[in-house]
Amino acid sequence: MPRRVSPPVNELDSLPHPLTSGERRVFDFFNARLAPEWEIYVQPHLNGLRPDFVLLHPRIGVAVFEVKDWSLNDAAYQVQKREDGTPVLMVNDHGEWRAIEQANPVEKILHYKQEIFDLYCPRLDQRAGRAVMTAGLIFPSTGDRRVREFFEPWLRRHREIVQYPGRHPVTGMEAIDGGRIDQVFPEHNRGLSKIMNETLARDLRSWLVEPDFALAQREPLDMDKNQNNLVTSRTDTGYRRIKGPAGSGKSLVLAARAVELANEGKDVLVVNYTITLPHYLRDLAARCHRNGEGRGSITWLNFHAWCKRVCIQAGFKKEYDNLFAEIRSAERREPDKKNNGLKEIMDHRIPDLVDRIISRNLGHPDTIYDAVLLDEAQDFQLKWWNLLRKVCRQGGEKLLVADATQDIYGTARVWTEEAMHGAGFRGDWVRLATSYRLPPKAVQYAREFASRFLDPDLIDLPEKAQGELDIYPCNLKWVQTDSARAEAACLREILAMAPAADPELLAMTDITFLAPSQKSGMAVVAHLKGQYNIACVDTFDDDSQACRRKKMGFFMGDARVKATTLHSFKGWESRAMVVLINTADNHRALALVYTGLTRLKRHVRGSFLTVVSCAPELREYGASWPDFLEQ
Template identity: 55%
Template sequence: MERFVSPSIEHLESLRQPLTAGERLVFNFFNETLAPDWEIYIQPHLNGLRPDFVLLNPNVGIAVFEVKDWNLQAMRYSVEERPGKVPKLCASDGIKSFSIQNQNPVEKIYRYKQEIHDLYCPRLDGKAGFATITAGVIFPFAKQTEINAMLKPCLAYRGMLDWPQYNPISGAEAIAENRVDLVFPESRRAASKFMSNEQADDMRNWLIEPDYATVQRKPIELDSTQRSYVTSRTQSGYRRIKGPAGSGKSLILAARAAQLLGEGKEVLVVTFNITLLHYLMDVAVRWPNAHGRTRQGITWLNFHAWCKRVCVDSDHEQEYLDLWRGSEDQQGSEHQVLSTRLPAVVASCIEGDVDEVIQRYDAVLVDEGQDFLPTWWNVLRKICRKDGEMLLVADATQDVYGTARSWTDEAMTGAGFPGGRWAELQTCYRLPPSALETARNFASQYLPSDTVDLPNSPQGELDLYPCHLRWVQISAEKGTQVCAEEILQMAPRASDDILAITDITFLTGNQRMGAAVVNALESKGVNAVHTYSSDKKESRRRKMGFYMGDARVKATTLHSFKGWESRAIVLFVGENIDNQACALIYTGLTRLKRHEKGSYLTVVSCASTLAEFGKTWTNYEER
């Protein structure tokens, strides 16, 4: 029997967070000494926690281990006992003492054990279920006597000294002598009456490596047309590419940015959407020419952040601040600032910058160009060096701000593009075939015909990508409850697949609704990384911290998820439907990513006008 390891052994050298020397030693120890029916999960995404190792045997139980590479001779370690409080772990470098309580391994394994029992394995039998969970600490480079002396007060406070077989603390001697009986005493069990395959399934959805982490280790895959756009430039240096969702526009842009960086060029990547920058950065690092330098070597900014930077760098910060004063209180004023006044101020700053204090670039690349106004593009042109390069990619079908129609032929001519047509991408590589057909049907029925650019499947492609489409039609008052239920049930419903909980993404066009769903999830103990806030500054801060590699469920607005993708999506549709709402829904439908083991899309809809469309889905339910 071959042991199951996640991530697989051949990928251990390419983890985003590389194994330490001690972790590598411990992995080899477990892999060599444990029976093959013990599964090994390395740095699993556990609802925001990241233990070093989790071991799982459906007949025996679960074990979680924290590994510390500490050299106990390098510093003096001590424990401060506090009446009625958790003992505090401290260290001293000989000059000063400081708290390292946030690294206290006893507190970490205590929390892991509690959450595994209470949340991840809800079918475990009450307190008796704790007998199936081992929580241990391993110090592969420290002596056992030193470890025992240091951690005794911490272990005593948590009652772990009374049950050493379930809370093993081991050191270098046990590892060196291959004493699995000391490191993991419960591994010698053949079975436990408290453990079952069902409980193991509950746990696997939390432990399996997310799809996003797997993808990050793979080079970008491009067809010959896409690759030609990455490795070449036009004679003028200006290129515009359009194509439907999933046709690879963002891949091309991110790869081109990395390619140019590898050629020694200074590159600026600009988006309207703050969160999209994280996706583009993660894509760019996968281009072979990047050499791992894309995050630091390329400038990644959303348009408004770039405008502010220009104003501040050129000593026009006050003029920038004055633009916004009172704009939020006057109807239409904010739009006027964005469309006209802000670009004019930034253009003036650049034109007056004779000393070139403002950064210039060899290439300026703009993603989701349908969200940009021609005035924004033209001011960006001013910081592109002579004989530089400008790239614009767009999909008018995803016109969620109503700006795509401003890109008239006349505007294009004034934007530096020579005569001729857009470079076009027509093949969608993202969507599973059945989801692609569903998205095409929606666009044909509900989007303006003059902006629709329908995606096509690769010619002659076989449908090798299972896709589970579900539509739940509800009344508005049930929205929060049903969305939370559908998120929580998505992984268990994937009975023929191990769907990572952290691969699930919740999307809505409404901030308040999104926050309510996140609160409902958290009341069940399920944490989410999200962008919802009624405060603009806080919302921006959350967007800056939103990325798919986070070890929690993802939740954001449809606007913020433009350009992204996920293999598991729950999409909420509100009651009010207009053209922009339909463009947002289409954007949400086209975020679904194909996967050989299956993709999952559930729409929870309050819109009665879309009920007939929902009834065409394979799995339709009314509540």
């Protein structure tokens, strides 16, 4: 039978972190010498850790290997000892010796082994389970004897290595070049284990298999004829507005157009509302693979970050800071009006300050662009758009894309035809109708939700591609519960999603948890981290500044489970999601639910969406889903 390799062999040369020459030699060695039942996982996203190789045999055991191309024959590395005799790994850095004990490969492999045992194979027998685990170290550029001698001070410090050297092999170039698999991995051909089995292997695979986000980053994005025409052309006036339902490719067109303009030598400003979305748009742009010299530049900012930049560059930082000082002072006087004051600052006073700077020609030259592109325009106020128009050069290009159905801030009506007079547009909206993101089954339930619960004057329903075969399995589950049980239900569904994907493989790190609020999100993430030791990249924090920094660092390529709010995930997509809904009693709350439902991304190996709902108004709708559970 063919060996399971993740990522596939033909894609190893295009990894984000390419294999070193030594790592490639080791992979070829394992691939040639191991029985085909041994699965090979290269640089797996192991809950934030990235070992070089993990090997898995469902009836024999598990092995983790760290590979170092270091040459220990020269004077670049040495062992020093502290006063208590503890060895310290040192490297010569431009003539000065510095400690790199945090990179010590002996400690690394033991750490990997311990985490695999504790977290990823929780059903391994507590006492005998370690017998099926190997933790090895390979130096393909250094002789075997030299490697053993160099690391001897650390090897003899660990009782498990001394007692079971066969489970902790340390080898060098002779073993690799000589094809000595029995030396590099002594446990590879041990008899079938009474401990290891397919169930335990399945536990581990969900952590080892390459996540969809990693694969997607290597694949160029396809566009249909209509989308490609929008990317490669402009209108006579330079103005263009595009609308369409979730998943129809609006953001893709915008990102690809930004790249096209930059390749023409233009300076482009791409703006949106949320803090997290620029990461996604930049990723789309990187995957467009549009040829060009790239003489121009693209600036990716959310609207208020752009406002702050304009103020600072023009020398108005003090005035900008004073606006927030006023807020803090007002909050101390009237704490119950905290949100009202902040909204006034963000919606009006900051944009008004920027308008004064630009209108009086006080701005820095860098604030002027050849093109201004606005994503998720339905989140914007019309005066913000008119402010952005002022920093576009005469004859420049101005593009916006919108979906009024996702009206989570109650601002979509400003983008109706009647309200847009004076915004610079002539003629109709360009409409993208087909949803290429959503699995066809999910399109059906999204359309039903929008038709039942959203304003008919604003909805733009997603459509399936005509004649498209439904080759995208879709697992839809609705859990109806109450607020007291919601947190526990979310935890259960997150933990169960990857194992339940069998026989298909779902990477645990592809799972995204979406919460309606900071409070509910923090509660679930705290349990994931504290109770189950599952690392998460999240955007939750009681402190607003810390929360903002987390949002700035949130991206799908992170090798951890993802967790954020429904608001922050608008515009993004995920193959596997658990979505918590706590209320559905007004238009904005319902629009937020729709936004969450339409974040699901199709995949030939299956997509997974579980909704945990505390909203009684949605019970009847949820009961229509293929898998409905009431708790």
